[in-house]
Structures are given as structure tokens and as C-alpha cells.
Amino acid sequence: MTDKILTEKDGAIGRLIFNNPDKLNAISLEMWEGMGKGVELFEADPEVRVIVVSGAGGKSFVAGADVSKYEEERMGENAQEHYAQTGEKALSALYNSTKVTVAAIDGWCIGGGISVAVSCDLRFCSDKSKFGQPAMRYGIGYRYKSLRRLADIIGVPASKDMLLGGLQFDAAEAYAKGLVGRVLPEAEFAAFIDKTTASIAGGAPLTAKQVKFTLATILQDPADRDLARCEELFQVCYASADYKEGIRAFAEKRRPTFTGV
Numbered sequence: 001m002t003d004k005i006l007t008e009k010d011g012a013i014g015r016l017i018f019n020n021p022d023k024l025n026a027i028s029l030e031m032w033e034g035m036g037k038g039v040e041l042f043e044a045d046p047e048v049r050v051i052v053v054s055g056a057g058g059k060s061f062v063a064g065a066d067v068s069k070y071e072e073e074r075m076g077e078n079a080q081e082h083y084a085q086t087g088e089k090a091l092s093a094l095y096n097s098t099k100v101t102v103a104a105i106d107g108w109c110i111g112g113g114i115s116v117a118v119s120c121d122l123r124f125c126s127d128k129s130k131f132g133q134p135a136m137r138y139g140i141g142y143r144y145k146s147l148r149r150l151a152d153i154i155g156v157p158a159s160k161d162m163l164l165g166g167l168q169f170d171a172a173e174a175y176a177k178g179l180v181g182r183v184l185p186e187a188e189f190a191a192f193i194d195k196t197t198a199s200i201a202g203g204a205p206l207t208a209k210q211v212k213f214t215l216a217t218i219l220q221d222p223a224d225r226d227l228a229r230c231e232e233l234f235q236v237c238y239a240s241a242d243y244k245e246g247i248r249a250f251a252e253k254r255r256p257t258f259t260g261v
Contacts, residue, residue: 005034006056007041012049012201014042014099021057026066027112029073029083035116036090043097046260049201049208051097052193053120054104055113061103061125064111064134087112088145095119095149096216100200100208104193105129105180114162115142118149121212123180124196125171126189131179132168152219154179204242205260210234 006017016038018025027035042048055061074080094101094116103117105125110132117123133150135142142163151159154177161167171183184192200208210233217225237243242258249256 002030002034004028004031005038007038009042009045009048012047013197014045014048014051016042016051016053017056018054018062019056020066021055021059023066023068024060024063024108025055025057025113026063027087028066028069029086031066032083032087032090036086036093039090039093039097042099043093049099049203049205050197051094051099051101052104052197053094053101053116054193055107058106060108060113061105061129062110062113062116063108064113067138084143087115088143091115091119091146091149098209098212100212102193102197102200104189106186106189110134114150115146117179118153122196124182124184124189124193125174125180126186127171127183128186129171129174129180129183130168131162131170131174132166133162134166135163136166202255202258204237204246204256204258206233206237206240206242206258210237 004018004020006015006019008015008017016035018027018031018035020026020028020031039051042051074083100122101120103120103123105113105117105123107126107128108130109117109125110130111134114131114133147159147163150162158177162169169177169179171180174180175183182192210230213233214230217227217230241261242256245258246256
């Protein structure tokens, strides 16, 4: 693991932190590699139920790619393809994680930061946050998966505004377009993230797995949909000890304790 990506664990909550604050957490090749390894680490840990992705320094989530490393890491066909494949591997690991993933966006969310954010299940931001995709400025492209994840959330017209028009969205615009689910005042943001992720971590993991898989299936092309697996996961929920625990806890007016079985 690189020191530019930090991983922390607090019970059922895993935290993955972009740690390049001097460059507003701009992502380099080693950071994509570290992100992928961090997600794999949490994915393999049965205790972890939520992965929270954030940026260090209080100014930025991720301010795009580290342009200062472009010639070193992205010039030439082989170098660019290696960079692209490494980034997509990390993003796919996040997007396909069985854990609930949360992007905690406090400040700039630009370029690759958008790609990371839309690979998460939930996105929340502080009111100082700004969003953009300056692809046209650098002559870069995005593969199908990356653009589809964005368009699935905000639609093609808003995606064109961002990518072709070069428009930046402030926090209110990002909320209006569905890019984030909640905007919080800066002073309340950290407490909201802690409270929300703790609540998710206390929820039923089998339900989270079933809901995530089924919603992801809805977004797939019809020929790729595994509806039998959707039904299987639905049935698993109702056959589980957690289902019985949830009903008993409700009747007894107490918090349920879910074990994932």
C-alpha cells in the first residue's frame, strides 16, 4: 500500500482515504493501485459492512488525475493502457463491492474524483463542494463503463453539460441533478457521515447485498441480467436468522443485532 492511500477500520466501518492533500488528492497510478488494494482488503473482511471513501486535508475529495505525472505514467500506448486498466480495476472493485460504499465529498470532486464518486452506492457532500469533468481541456477520453456509471446517475444531458460543456456544478446543482443524495453545511458534515455510516453498519447485511445486486441488475443490459440470482438473494433474506431477529427486535422495541446469516 502507498501512503497516498490510507485504510482505517472501526468495527464494521472501513475507511479509504485519498491522502495527497498537497495536490488536492489528485490521483496517480500508485494511488489507483492502492485504492484497488484497499477495497479488496475491506471486501475480504467479513466484519466490514460499510466502506467510506473520503479525501484528506479538508479541501478536496479528489481533484482529478495528477497531471504532473502524465508524461511519466500516461504517455505512450502501453503506459496509457496500463494506467487505464489499473484505474478501471480499482473502480470496478468499488462499484461491485458487496459492502455498502459511501463517498464523503468535502470540497473538490473533479475528473477521476467523479469516477470514484459514481462508483459508490451513496454520495453525500458538504455545501462547499464543487463537481466537474474537464476532459476537453486535456484531450482525454473515458471508457464506456465510466461514462455509463455517470449517465446512469445524472442522465446523458447533464453528463454532456459536464463533459462537453465543461460546466462545474456546485453542491446545490449536484443535488438537483441527483449526483449527491444530501448536502450538509460544512460544520455538520463529518457528524452526518459518522451517524449515517454507523446506521448502515447496524443494518442487515443480507438485505444490503440483495438490494445492491438487484439495483445493479436493473441498470444492466437485459441480456446480462441474472434474474435468477436476484430471486435467490430475495429468498435468502426471508430464510435468514437476521429476518427473524429483525421481526423480534421490532416487537420487543429494541435495536436488532444482525449477524449476516
